[in-house]
Amino acid sequence: MFSPEPRSEDIWVDILVIDRNGSQQRWPLTHMIEMPYFTRWQKERWRKYCNDHLRLDAERTLWKPFVEYWLRTLQAKGHDPVAIELTRLWRPTQLPVSAALRADVYRGPWNHFVFYRWTAPERGPR
């Protein structure tokens, strides 16, 4: 791990779902530091998938199936999404290291970029 260089940016991925009724819901998929201790341990593979693969432009083939999976899951729960966005967030680590930079303490701003957006096909006239 962390070879030959550790990652120089703290990162996470989130998903925004916009329903047909206009409501929006955002899930921070891999904002691990905000999760309870047990959940973040349990969701390690989730972090691996999203942060190490899904987030990357080089692995764009994963984006559509990932969103389609969410779509199916949400539709099964009675939602009717019209748009789904995947966003990556990042902020650089800093040197020299100090206690104020500890991940659970530091409150610096996050950069963000929507890297995939799915929209529902238009419904034709009834």
Add this chain to the structure above:
Amino acid sequence: MIRCVRWLWLPLDAFDDWVRTPVDPRPLAFFRFWFGFLCLVNLLLLWNDLPMWLGNDGVLPPQTHLLLQDGTRFNFYMFTGYNDFTITLIRWCGLAGGLGLLAGFFPRVSACAMWLAVSSFSWRNMNILHSGDNLIRIGCFFLMFAHSGEAFTLRRWIATRRAGVRLKPFRHIPAWPQRILQLQLCVAYFVAGMWKATGVAWQSGTAVGTVLQLGEFQRFPIPDWVMTPIVSQLMTHGTLLFELGFPFLIWIPSLRMPVLLVGIVFHAGLEWTMNVQLFQWLITAYYILFLGPLFSRSTQATAIGPAATTAGPACSA
């Protein structure tokens, strides 16, 4: 000239002896027991999410997987194709394998079952794997060839409870699977250390300080004094020293226990600070394979059966 050749031959002879001389079965058996437990935990952590990771309606449908995978490997999918029934096979085969390893019940078949289960999910979605999965795959593979059911088995435990008498002494077992697993651990540390040593952050001593700023890995809170440049430097270079030193120092009998203790402290620290699921537990499970002298000191295993002719009663690590 002949003397020179003989002198050169000595280390090879010693290595040959080390691999061939049968050993006390208890370190490998205890490794199998603890390793089996960790394999089970790993499987249970995955259990509910398997349809999402591996299913045809999951995050990686067959048409996408076909674009990413680099050829067929030996696993369940080779026989079933992209079929969601394979998830059931992985679950139950893995469960049977894990329980078998834990109880020492047909340990070779059990190792084979667990290896198949792990190889199958590894092939179907390699984006979810962590280094712990590799340690499981390697461990199971060599347990398929090892006599790991000579001690710490449920059958033996029940027999002891029922009979209330001392059982037959342990038979010595072929050493080579245990030796390969020991070498595997050394290679893993050495490669990790060498790779790190080429990095600028590891050379400058800032790597640990950088890693501790990554919220995606942080587990439990760390004290403020750890987040200082000097401690970061100490821990960065300490990590390099440990990973590069372990593969060599572990073979010096008088240093073996101190090196293992340092390793336990090192991985316990990582377990506290870093969120990498079962990796620390799995890699330290391999330490059990070096505990031969500890077992021998507690009770001397006596060589019986065919192994006795070459082994003698002494056990080596």
